[in-house]
Amino acid sequence: MADGAQGKTFKINKLGYNILGVIARVPQSGYDVVKALSKFRPVNISQVYPIVAEMEEQGLLSSDEVVQTGKPNKKVYHLLEPGRRALQDWIAAPSDPPEQRDDFVNKVYSFWLSPAGDRASLVRDRLQHIHEEVAYFSAKLEALHEEFGGVPDDPDTWQFSRQVLMTRRLILYRNEIDWCNALLQKMGETK
Amino acid sequence: MADGAQGKTFKINKLGYNILGVIARVPQSGYDVVKALSKFRPVNISQVYPIVAEMEEQGLLSSDEVVQTGKPNKKVYHLLEPGRRALQDWIAAPSDPPEQRDDFVNKVYSFWLSPAGDRASLVRDRLQHIHEEVAYFSAKLEALHEEFGGVPDDPDTWQFSRQVLMTRRLILYRNEIDWCNALLQKMGETK
DNA sequence: GAATCCATGTAATTGGTTACATGATTCA
DNA sequence: TGAATCATGTAACCAATTACATGGATTC
DSSP states (O other), X not given: OEEOTTSOEEOOOHHHHHHHHHHHHSOBOHHHHHHHHTTTSOOOHHHHHHHHHHHHHTTSEEEEEEOOSSSOOEEEEEEOHHHHHHHHHHHHSOOOOOXXXXXXXXXXXXXXXXXXXXXXXXXXXXXXXXXXXXXHHHHHHHHXXXXXXXXXXXXXXXHHHHHHHHHHHHHHHHHHHHHHHHHHHHHHHHO | OEEOTTSOEEOOOHHHHHHHHHHHHSOBOHHHHHHHHTTTSOOOHHHHHHHHHHHHHTTSEEEEEEOOSSSOOEEEEEEXXXXXXXXXXXXXXXXXXXXXXXXXXXHHHHGGGSOHXXXXXXXXXXXXXXXXXXXXXXXXXXXXXXXXXXXXXXXXXXXXXXXXXXXXXXXHHHHHHHHHHHHHHHHHHHO
């Protein structure tokens, strides 16, 4: 629950704040929100529609029907003042600790039970996945720099948020690559 | 669903595999499982009881009633052969990509909307949290080395799994500390 | 006297995923 | 011809959290 400046209380869940954040950057439809969020966190389109509908009722955002030819019409949502305040209040409030939901890590926990070949395959599959992710986000980061004409350095712009989050990802990925390689070597030495 | 060697099919969810993994290391009660898992992934004790009960019915593990004085009695579970096979099959099967559930990251996504002071507080709170985590896991890692009498280097022991996972965590934490500090500096330069 | 630890479990509620329904357009 | 993209939505189901119930021992 977030207390607005007028004392109004909203009931927004975590996905709700993510959706507000996406629409705050660029006004868009529910369908587009899913495309923007899917690389960032798990979302289902069926989750989004009821949430935007409720947030519109609460006056956090509002929609304009955009008529299209050849494609179905769409509702483009944009952020309203109470929505911006709700986001700010949420950012200022204490945060829950991060949660790990990672099949790979869960499997390493028990891979001492498996044959050496299965262990190595698991780590190699992970390495491949991370390399793909690094390629994807490196390209995205470069594209951002070109579009923007340099490195975004103004913290008041959404491009700054985007840039620091992609940089963070790349740093963590590169370190996991090193860790995976060290692990493969350690496992190779003994068996 | 995991295919056992006899063609039997089990229905185990992700938490189920985590529980099997904990019990595979050391036989213990549902209550102890939660203590072992809680630093590793989110668990609720109310989730564990129905899952272990079902896995016992499926013959993946079995329990012994341990009578205690001054404390309530407990059921200590230990892994059975079909349970070990289910774990191995799961490790060999393809993995889902990792998911991020991190309030902090979600907030950075939208923190360009917030005043500079709120942005800095957010990052500083994160820094403090990571420092606490580093202290906790450094101590745990050292304790493991002392108990074990050196660095576990045999991949067939659960101490090896434990050691590589804690090392991974510490590497990622230390890199996030650097990223946070760089971010604070970047934000300080402009405002 | 209140809170926390130990230890097990059930019930209610919320959150999330999958399936269904609709329908034109584009691409292999 | 079948799949994928665009676009909205509802319904059913499964997963997860929170609340409830019980009760002795210990700690503040």
